[in-house]
Amino acid sequence: MPFTHNFEKDHSLNTASDAAERMIEDEPYYEPAGGEIEVFTAAYRNQLPVLLKGPTGCGKTRFIHYMSWVLHRPLVTVACHDDLTAADLVGRYLVRGGETQWLDGPLTHAVRTGAICYLDEIVEARKDTSVVIHPLCDDRRILPIDKLGQLLRVPAEFCLVVSYNPGYQSVLKDLKQSTRQRFVALEFNYPDTEHEQKIVATESGVEAETARRLVKFGIHTRNLKGSGLDEGASTRLLVNAAKLITNGIAPPLACDTAVGHALTDDPEILHAIHELAAAVF
């Protein structure tokens, strides 16, 4: 059966790159909220997988980057989507010049190199991914690769981290008990006012006073959660707005574009967010 397929162009198959590339070389900026670094380190030393819970844009990914730097381990990040299967994680055979060739998936790659594997938004992935995640996460610590007929023993340096946003409130996007009960769970939330001001100022370079007002505006939008908005402004959005402001955009316009329109399309709420921004600045 003749067929052609250009593998070079298919990025999803191009997963096995050098582990060194994923080392975090420079210290990422991270503002600890209280105890999470110690807990993560302890979990890592005891080979326990970690679950990060929290709303979008509150610093989960940044935390993992930071921990990867602290622990000197390479980081493999997989953004999960609803077509992500177990084979995408573990790996598959390819055909190259009539020969078959095995290509490790990101998870297998992370296990082999003793990396930290971060599965972002795990609930988005297909249900069959639990087949590979479960044996990795309990005391067996193995990765079965059925295509190769292998059982990979997981080295002590490997760590599996998954993230999950409990705020969706959709039955379809809930994490199963059998999965979640294998993890040490760290809950993340928006930082408190003082920390958030510091984060916004440090990340974007705005003045302390502007950062203070931005954070205040962020809190106003979070008050609207549940009455008009699904989520308030995340720290990430506030940092985005602050970055626009440092580039000379007027603060109310920066809030409208970086925060308001990113949060909602409803004209009435947009108007209210606009008024809140105008009130603070």
Place this chain on the structure above:
Amino acid sequence: MDGARQNLFNLIRVQKDLEKISGQILARLPRAGDLVADIADLERDTQDFIYHWTEVIALSNEELAAHFIAKAPLAFRFLEEAAVEGWIIKAMDAFDNRGLGFAIEIFDDLQGYVDAHQQHQTGCRFDQVAGLLRYLVRGLGGRALQLACEPMAYTDTERICLPPTLGAFPERDENARLYKCTAAFLWAQNRYGTWRYRVLEQAIRQLDAATTWPIYQRLETVRLTACISRDLPGLAREMATIAHADEAARESWERFTAQAFDLCAIDAGAEHCLQRVVDFIGKPLPPPLQYQGEMLPAKVREVLFKRVPREKAALQQALASLQQELGNEQSQDPESGPTGDAANRFSISTTESPGGAADFESLEFNDRAVPTGPELEALLASILQDLGEVEDDYLNAGTLGDSYPASAELGQGPGMELGEFDHGSRVELYPEWDYTRQRFREAFCALTEQDVPFGNEDFVVQTRAKYQGLSKSIQRVFEAILSEAQRQKKQAHGDELDLDALVEAHVDRLQGREMSDRLYTHFRKSGRSVAVMFMVDMSGSTKGWVNEAERESLVLLCEAVATLGDQYAIYGFSGRTNKRCEVYRIKTFDEGYSSNVRRRISGMAPKAYTRMGVAIRHLGKLLSAVPARTKLLITLSDGKPEDYGSYRGRYGIEDTRHALLEVKRSGIHPFCITIDKEAQSYLPHMYGASNFTVVDEVHKLPYKIADIYRRLTT
């Protein structure tokens, strides 16, 4: 000479036109000659407009039409056409709802309408800004304040009341800004402790309404203005632009602020204002700010007296259940933590905020911070807003199961008032489309939802037995239905190659393993998302066979639809005049196919007439609230829309058609199943050429209905 002749011809033509449309009306007018001359002066289009509306109004009442035409030429002198139309509609609505006298009054009082119209052009209405202000006040934070429309602007600490219109400024935008600033200022009274319990009590004791309240009110305004400019400088700037009516007011206000400057300090509270009142007795006061509203201590006190004990009890109960949880944790670990009740105590950390207010920061149990949910936090914040602190006896966890009404759950204070309307059958008002006027008659139909009395469940058992074979085949057909496509991989047959599967198969072949033959992707339908509303005609004409066939059909359908997992509801409808439209709950979307539903189906009985438009609007509203990708409104009917009064013939058909267009716009597919053999003559107009089915024999309805449903939803 030519001009005079032209004029004469004009007069004669107008005279003829008027006689043509209604000789009777002209006869009622005292000065018909003048009127003809006035009309003849108008443009031809304007004349046609007047003739048209005179005819339409005369359909309702000839005397009313006479009053209209007498004033019409004058109306065009002051108003543009759209405004004249508004005037007519206002009078017609008054005629529909309140009677001839009120309608005539509106036509006769043209000047009143013209004034109101001009005010309306520049004024701003409450409902134009309510949505925005609701979000704005919520976003500013603190206790969740409701917005209400009342003659005066004030707050009672649970609501912000604003007047129905504001027209102080010549531009609408400025009036909208005045609304915003008033709402923000009243919010600030709540936020910065104007209505703190102790201060309020002291103020009520110490001040008198005539002399000292106005002083106190202005001092508070100075303090609050300072608070707002500290926290919300942008808003404060905007408020400053509209604060004063003129320059003199601004100056006198600035002088006053300078005398009370100490109240602008960050730690100044309402009690400081109260202390300063004596210094200003006898001195001239500046005029109040445009947006400051009223202070009504009696109203606040009334609300406060209800809320304070309610929140105290709610807090104690919340703490009790929290303590129980914490106690369970501790008892598993008896080594740690103090033992005995005396040691178990809650405490609160707060942060100071401007105006001497305190913000909730954390809750501690035996000096260890404990997690608080959003409800508990809102409750504590509300208590702090009232009292400034949480006293120790508030933190004595009550005993679980205290007799505290569940309806007064945490944070639901203001919502309760709304809930009170839910008892009994609630009347909802709907508009009706009048094709002669090409307008809605606003709030014309009064509709109530009622329960169908239970009937005998035997009916269902008998129906099942009677249609046993049919029921099974329906079931089989329905089980086979799966709608809405999804691409499935690794299929044995399909419309496209599955490249991943193909590579795998090739690898298998190279490695000498058996190749899979599942190499295709296939678009298969799975995962339905359908919601159906069955709207069943319960008018008097269904009596007998039709009613029975409807009930049997529903029994068969319910079981079949449940197989599919579709969401569905069943409502009957009927009514007698626009004042008594009724829909009957048989099954709501939330209910399962329970024995109660079966008994209600059995209990369906013929009622009165068929006023369809209002039922479609109401049930369409219920249906659009259901989350589903496909929404169907299926009507089971035996004839045309018809009701006592004018709701017959073309009027009823046009209203129904309009209601169907409205629900279509909200994404609902209407469909009609009827047994009226003459339906061909009017249903295509109402539902569209393909959105109905005529079942020619009543007893075939149960056989057909499942098939119709299957066709519709696959």
